Amino acid sequence: MTETFQNLWLGFATALTPANLFYALMGCLIGTMVGVLPGVGPLAGISLLLPTTFGLDPTGGLILLCGVYYGAMYGGSTTSILMRIPGEAASVMTCIDGYAMAQKGRAGPALFISAFGSYIAGTLSVIGLMFLAPPLARFALGFGPPEYFSLLAMGLIVLGYMTGGSMVKNLAMIALGLLCGMIGIDHMSGYFRFSYGVAALGDGIGVVPVAVGLFGIAEILSTAGQEKRPEVIKPKLRDLLPSREEFRDALKPIGRGTILGFFIGIIPGSAHIISTFVSYAVERRLSKHPEKFGRGAIEGVAAPESANNAASEGALVPMLALGVPTGPIPAVLLAALMVHGINPGPLFIKEQPVIFWGLIASMYIGNFVLLLLNLPLVGLFVNFLRIPYKILYPMILMFCMVGVYAVNTSYVDVAIMSVMGMLGYLLRKFDYETAPIVLGVVIAPIIEMSFRQALAMSGGKYSIFIQRPISALFLAGAFLMIILALRPLIKKGIDWGWRSQLTKAEKGD
């Protein structure tokens, strides 16, 4: 405990330098704008900002990018409440009761509770991150290649289950992402794979062009040409404070949303999105007046907004402690660390205490800054929504091109972005999720190395993955997910069995 507080002191000494304070402020500001603007999600925002962090020290760069991540969670609620348009996917649930409150003239309290809940959830989750990540990292020091392979395999299968939609499609996307991640030089043998003489592909496909293409360009392609200009409800800032009853009603949902969000955040998948659905459903079930939900219940704003913030910080636990990204956003953050020559993994916290504790301290500061930013400046952020889409999307396209080109100053990355944009657009049309592809690209080199090393260790025996208890536990988790996914099919099978028996009985067989 004493060691934790000493480390936290070191973190505050790092985070409170003028430069790092500035990066935290900029990250929060840009993140809020990213959250407010529909069509620019936190993933595209972080990917686009990545090149601008190359000139910064790793601590400053990570503080800036993480600020964008949790800042976007705050900003996303503004459009949900005032326009019924989620600024980003994690704010979908806030639309329901947030907008209903705004229509009743209670936009101010909805915005206040949303920002207050986000602040409480964000701060408590940083405490969770602070106490959970270091022991988890120490535990993971005992992991060998089989454990790492099983952990990553379980992560991918959980992602396939949790992402939503068809699990078969998600698993196919994971395989596609892993295959994309294997393009380039094989680090164990030196062979060029699937690069067809293109030297620039030797280092493989970068996560930034893939993420920007699948999320930024595909979004533009899907939404361009729309002419609708949504109506914006202007919040009255003098009516910002909620009533005592509203405040009391929101407190428990904030607490429950925080706990749920944090633990869902640790699980692979689009945790910040899933956590909002789960927390909304839990509140509705626990409420004495479930009929109020959908008609402007403050609990319907407090719980999901707290959950998405808590989840975004919970997702950093496996990323910082194990070097394992649980979703596409932590994957890009991980790539940002690697660009700075830092190897993520269980040794990260021990070897880079300044970066880890500096980031933790900056999150305390960032959450407070966001609370201050989101309430008084809400009117300013709403003005961004008045930019017509026909001006906005060429701007986003331009930023996508600059951001992607600047990573390696290579036109090949722009080509990859364009191809991925086209692929992402088609995949959306055909009802596929694209997040597993991004995660597959990032995880491919680690999972392949662990897999091949494990097989080399065991002399080619696959039983090594079940002989080692931790590895077996992870694989059992993956197996459980597959069984859960197959449950409807099994149930249907049982149903068919019962029906055929009934048919036979009716026929008198």
Added chain:
Amino acid sequence: MSIDRVSGLALLGIAIFVAVESRVLPFGTHSRPGPAYLPFILALFLGAMSLILIFYPKKDSLIIKQLRWREGRHALAILACCFFGTFAIEQLGYRITMIIILGFLFAVLERMKIWWALLWTLGLALGSFWVFDSLLKVPLPRGGLGI
């Protein structure tokens, strides 16, 4: 044909392609897996998933003719801009490439008034160059003409 079947066929094509291409590389043995080992396994896995999609499509899966492509004209034009940008950015330089792309999007595709289109195009192309290249020191290409 349903969209699940069509996409399943496309994925099956990719799986077969990867499996065939993996044969060029050393496969290795179980105890010493080569560079083709995991790609081949993944190709088999992808193939299996695509076969499930082909033979067991979701019942509520849309028919390919039901897909709406209302934004198709815009999407094609924007995609063309992306590919133009890919090949022009180093040849013509960032500023000229962006002026052409933004000018096309604002003036031709969005049919903005010419003065507004010109203002937005020049402001964004030159402004972003100043912010990224001059201010943030992110090196952007100047092209053969050095502009």
